[in-house]
Amino acid sequence: MPSPALVPVVAAVILDAARRALLAQRPAHKHLGGKWEFPGGKVEAGEAPEVALVREIREELGCDIFIRRALPRFTHDYGTVVIEMIPFVCELAPRSPPPHAREHTALAWAGIAGLKSYDLAPADWPVLAHL
Secondary structure, rough: OOOOOEEEEEEEEEEEOOOOEEEEEEEOOOOOOOOOOOOEEEEOOOOOOHHHHHHHHHHHHHOHHHHHEEEOOOEEEEOOOEEEEEEEEEEEOOOHHHHHHHOOOOOEEEEOHHHHHOOOOOOHHHHHHOO
């Protein structure tokens, strides 16, 4: 049986001035419904990960970000799909509107230590090790 194709996925660890990170809760009807995640999404063919991240955050949260630095990439096997997680540390761009949940059930700001108390999507746990 052939292995599933590797799907590139970007994620934003958006930090505020108090070093709290933004989490988004997945809708119940979607894969991993109810889980919390660092917002982001799939990279389109021919799209740079940084461009994909800015696009996804604008679409999902209605805000603009500034990418501070990349975190290490890794793969995660969900069984039916294998993703290449491409995480970035970001902040809201100056004069950006505040994030709001367009495609998620809820948003939450949490301190780095407090992120462990959330029911994170499995692929988001390794990101914590690099914060």
